[in-house]
Amino acid sequence: MIGRRGWGSERGAAAVEFALILPILVLILFGVIEFGGVYNAQLMVTGAAREAARDMAIHGAVNDAAEVARAAAIGIPEGALDVTVAPATCAEGTDITVTVVYDRPFLTGLFGSTVELTGLATRRCQG
Template identity: 50%
Template sequence: MRRFRSESGAAAVEFALVVPILLLVLFGIVEFGRIYNAQLQVTSAAREAVRVMAIQKDVGVAKAAAVLSAPGLQPALSSTQVTVTPCVSATETTVTVTYSVDLLSGLFADAVTVTGKGVMRCGG
């Protein structure tokens, strides 16, 4: 068998074949982490807002509690929507917080919407 005298380009070709796959996996992990973090914050904000609504029965205070309890979402308040179902006698109140997460890479989508929902009986 005849051996090739130079294999200096083999590593560069292998690197060029593997790098796009590694970058895709890396961007996927980063984007998933950002979306998961936003989901946790939105759920926590809804839970805090529904607690405030059940006790104080004030829609404005509940919306403010939802916004203030998610500090990671503060810069993008325009993409945060809080929907509160007011307390009616002896029923449950519901708070839904919707947030649009802008993705960094744009490879998978431009934005993903996450929703958190909290339900509690009125009066605590």
């Protein structure tokens, strides 16, 4: 009968297996962190577009609507949002569309440098 010593030592097997699986675990961890950050930024951009469309539908001022969008995007650097309002005037009974675009940089750089996030909202003008 061959004992355990006959097959050789397995003392380092766990360390080798851990070393092989660690890069995959780290990649998954960074992926979850990046996805969470991008998803949060997408929610902020969409919320900013909704707030700007609401302000534009009520007040009809394009510059004020853009400022409302920038103020609603909490956590996004000032000046990083590109706000577009179409049409530029808000006549009663017409629809106004606000598009907010944000190029969010990735934290790690493993998945590229930036991702473009777009928020879109449409409201009926109140006049």
